[in-house]
Amino acid sequence: MKSETDLLRIENLGISFSMLGGRLEVVRGVNLRVLPGKVTALVGESGSGKSVISQSVMGILPNTAKVTGKILFTDPVDGRSTDILRLSRDGPEIRALRGSRMAKIFQEPMTSLSPLHTVGNQISEVLAIHTESTKDERRFKTEEMLGLVGFAKPSRTYDMYPFELSGGMRQRAMIAMALICRPALLIADEPTTALDVTIQAQILELLRDLQHKLNMAMLLITHDLGVVANMADEVVVIYHGEIMEAGTVGAIYRKPQHAYLKGLMAAVPHFDMKPGERLKALREVPVNSETLWAKKKPVENAPEILLSVRDLVKTYGIRKSGLFGKQDKTLVKAVDGISFDIKRGECLGLVGESGSGKTTVSKILMRAVTPDGGSVIFDDGRGKIDVLKAEGAELMQLRTRMQMVFQDPVSSLSPRMTVQNILSEPLEIHGLGDSAYRLKKVRALMQAIGLDQRFLNRYPHSFSGGQRQRIGIARALALGPQLLICDEPVSALDVSVQAQILNLLKDLQKELGLTYLFISHNLAVVDYMADRIAVMYAGRIVEIAPREIILRDPVHPYTRSLLAAIPFPDLDRPLDFDTLKANDTSNKQAWGSQFTGGTETLAPADLGGGHLVLARRNADARELRSW
Structure with a gap:
């Protein structure tokens, strides 16, 4: 031309x-x-x-x-x-x-x-x-x-x-x-x-x-x-x-x-993937967790539920009239009475938009934020631990069993520490072994995430985004945890690097018997990772079900609008902007009377097969499905 x-x-x-x-x-x-x-x-x-x-x-x-x-x-x-x-x-x-x-x-x-x-x-x-x-x-x-x-x-x-x-x-x-x-x-x-x-x-x-x-x-x-x-x-x-x-x-x-x-x-995760099908990363990460201590026999007669969360509430006050004026505060419920269980060995996906309360939930579970009410019980078969009340030795013990992978690998790794320092720090804090023992474990962690041991003396700035996230995962694995809370671990990464990290997390889960709480706003990523999915909106879980049910047969209007908003890399499945407007997530009036109301009028309705949806009390299940 x-x-x-x-x-x-x-x-x-x-x-x-x-x-x-x-x-x-x-x-x-x-x-x-x-x-x-x-x-x-x-x-x-x-x-x-x-x-x-x-x-x-x-x-x-x-x-x-x-x-x-x-x-x-x-x-x-x-x-x-x-x-x-x-x-x-x-x-x-x-x-x-x-x-x-x-x-x-x-x-x-x-x-x-x-x-x-x-x-x-x-x-x-x-x-x-x-x-x-x-x-x-x-x-x-x-x-x-x-x-x-x-x-x-x-x-x-x-x-x-x-x-x-x-x-x-x-x-x-x-x-x-x-x-x-x-x-x-x-x-x-x-x-x-x-x-x-x-x-x-x-x-x-x-x-x-x-x-x-x-x-x-x-x-x-x-x-x-x-x-x-x-x-x-x-x-x-x-x-x-x-x-x-x-x-x-x-x-x-x-x-x-x-x-x-x-x-x-x-490398792009999509909803048509068959069970067991893997993403094809441009550059695969070799995983070798043979030397990691997390691979140990499960406790006999361990309960099915590893983490039980009940009625969590967290309210923040927003000051209205400046620093020196009257302390007039508007109260906002970031988390509004949510309950869920995480089963041993499964991946529970937690999805929702920014501001829905996902990260606040993860911070409460990790004791970084104190809730106003509710309970969190961790039980791996060696005695129940009340997560919100644990102190001293019990809290230190809990830290070895629950760890977190953060969203931004740049800000979550200290720029002044080498990779060796970063990975050995959890071992030092908990007083595990001498320096030779820690070095051995650090080398094993590097092997597990597919990074060359020659990189141990490098600083985080010399690694790519995907490599930094792998280091973050290795640090979370250092103490041999059973539960990993992954807060948007791939949202800042390219699609090809994203595929690497998701495959790595899947492999580690399989080899080490890990349990995941996987937080994301990308439903296609959650579809690839999760066994069950919980959908959050305005501090509440509006729908929770096994992955195949919630993605193929969603009931709540908010879940439907989330699915309709995903742009597929497929010319035959263009975005349906009309459906998005009809189910506008910010317009509750478009949801229908079955799904609107205050805390007193709404409750989880059981649709069978582990499928719960937040709807008006005593709502008819057939009515909800046909909405």
Whole structure:
């Protein structure tokens, strides 16, 4: 196709950075295009060069970067082509393009928005830079755009600060800022990665609708193949700075050619997997737990229930009138009377959106948060332990039996400790063995998670995200626990690395007889890992059932909306935005009278086969199923 018809055309792009000892080449010979009014998706893992390419298009690469090739932007208004790489770095030409004709949405809206300025102030600043409009005109246009991106009260939002908005609302504000000058090209860099699945679906629908309304082209940067299938017209697959495959979305999904693309698709967990089927990670992790002490005989006559949770309640107070004013607090129930059991050797999946109370539950179980009421009993056959009241030696003993794998492997590992220090620290705290014994155990842990023992003296910053998460898992296994609480352990990882970690956790569970509480907002991941699934909403468990029941025959409207919001990497199963709107998770009125009411009017209804759903007391099971 001739370059005149391409809105954006990148030809033979090369990007390198000056480093100690020479230059590091991160992008090599990249060619891609974005057609007017169309979406081109740039797909690849972290470190593949996606974001660097987008920065080069916007002209915001750091000074250490050296760029070769061409980036041609053809403005549809006047038909004039501009090679962005030939423009002065901060000259008037690139500044006129950036923000006006080309705009970018960043991955993390909280760090991209100024905490010191109101939302309206930041959006209208773009108009002040690029237009001659008056202050009143800027406010009018800003409020109009805030309404367009889905804010119910734009005039109120205009005067709010970013911290007053939820993650999804902040991303909408970022979109409003990017689109306020009606650009011809929008670069969306992982616009939904940090969002819940239902909020992600709303943002995707919003971007799609605005793209059609404004006749805007989009360069969508993502590693989520489900998002690509629902949004893209053309797809470009990149690996280590080089294009592996490019084509229309139909050709890429129905007839993938390159081995890397096939590997990416095989690494994505999906709902059609057969029992026992494994994810195909691009790089498998060899697991050898033979030398780990956790592999021991179970206690004779041990009870079936390892952990029993009953009526947990946790309330937080939100101060209304500032630091020095009257202490007027609004009480919010983060956890509202939840109960569940975890059976020995099983994986219980706990799913729900941000703010539903999942992490608060995990912190209560680990004694990091004190609940207002309820009980947690741990029983491995050697005597019951009241988790919430354990002290002294009993608490230390409990710590060896329950451990946690955290969401963010970067912040959960000390940057000042070597891997050897990190893995031996639990052994030192509990006074287990001498230094030679601890070193032996640390080497065994490294072997169990598939990391080379030569890495023991390295620091966390020298490892990839997946390797850091494996170190976090090894630390959790150091004391030979029976129960692992995994709080979003793969949400920050690429799909191929995610497959590695999930397979590793499955292998360790099988070989060491571990029991998991697996917390996630990704139902496809939970489907792969869990035996039973509990769904949380607003501090309560609204549905709990064996995995195959809850994913194939959900009853609660919230569970249905969660399932409907998952973008499948399948062109034959597009997102159903109409169903999502009908079952809007924030609109309880759309749920039906059987599922709404206060704590006094709702109770778990038993539908048989271990399937419980939160509904009105004495609700008829057949009625609930047919809703």
